[in-house]
Amino acid sequence: HLNIQGNTELVPALQARLPGDVAVVEIGTFGRRGEIRSSAMLSGVSVGVITNISRDHLSAGRRFSDYIECKGEMVEVAEDLVLNADDPIVASLADGLPRERVVFYGIQSSESGGVVPEGRECPKCGKPLRYTRRTMGHLGDYQCICGYLRPQPDVMAIEASPGGFKLVIGQEMREVRLATPGIFNVYNALAAAA
Incomplete structure (x- = not known):
């Protein structure tokens, strides 16, 4: 150590x-x-x-x-990137890259309660983003009037809660239970699965 x-x-x-x-x-x-x-x-x-x-x-x-x-x-x-689709700035890092270099992950549906929203501007035009769903802070399903919007995740969580979620990759779905609960750990598990 x-x-x-x-x-x-x-x-x-x-x-x-x-x-x-x-x-x-x-x-x-x-x-x-x-x-x-x-x-x-x-x-x-x-x-x-x-x-x-x-x-x-x-x-x-x-x-x-x-x-x-x-x-x-x-x-x-x-060579390849695994990016959080729910973070507008992280997702924007894929702009101009070949799609085959990038795997996006994100939460499609969650039991989100008590989310404290954090303002976030569009990484393209600087105007405020509109969110239809937030998972935590500035993370969630967003779009801007300029047309910038959250990319569709390749690896996703549905029915996400702090204790676990259903992992969906393509047509496959698996139940995941987290040893250490937290929505941030749902994101970490999704990144690892991607």
Whole structure:
């Protein structure tokens, strides 16, 4: 166990070199350009997963637009991407990419109660997004008057609750129970399934 304050590009790179066929490493950023690109390249990332982009991960004194740009560095390095369709900024990172490079995941239906809405502007035109359903904060089913809207997920949860959901991939459906409850863990499980 290393006691390191914040992120370092060396830990994911070292973890990725351990014996095995697959390594799952977390690469974060404090909004400094080049951090994610460097860590992803050193780690030999082939599939990049971006779960969400929110202001609560932003370091003091950093601009949100810079943070978004930093998260987008994964798009430059990873061969394939797994993106959260319910996050409008994350989904917009797929713009201009061949569809076969991207797998979208999201929650189609949920038992959402007590969701505190977080305002989010359209990543295309800057106008406020309209939501027909929210799962948490800025995540949900959104659209904008400019035509930008949530992409259809390839991997989805239906009847999602903090304790579990029905996983749907293509024509297959499976019941999933979460050992650690929470809607954010539904999203994490969907990303892993994708």
